[in-house]
Amino acid sequence: MLYNVGISGEMTEGVLTLRLDVAQLATPPEMDLTTRHILNLSIIALRKTPDEYQRPLTQSLPVVVIIDGSDEAKASLRGLGSKFVIGAEAAAN
Secondary structure (H helix, E strand, O other): OEOOEEEEEEEEOOEEEEEEEOOOOOOOOOOOOOHHHHHHHHHHHHHHHHHHHHOOOOOEEEEEEEEEOOOHHHHHHHHHOEEEEEEHHHHHO
16 A cells, blocks of 8 residues: 555456556655545556557557545546556557
8 A cells, every 4th residue: 555545457348457456545744745646656657567568469458437435635646647548559659
């Protein structure tokens, strides 16, 4: 867990759904990063890591990132969710 952000994944109908649970999100006081920075960096890592491992595959893999666990104070974080494709199709674009 990074900053108490829970990460889970599920493969359904050929789509990998990754969930970032921010319900227990906590930024250590010594870190000079905003919650948005933390989530953006997490999403970049989620995107780049599998892309490197899936690059040799001949089929692409659609990925959906969902921000879960956001209360009213964190509701704007849901907009950081994203969709992207890793693998063959992504490499061709």
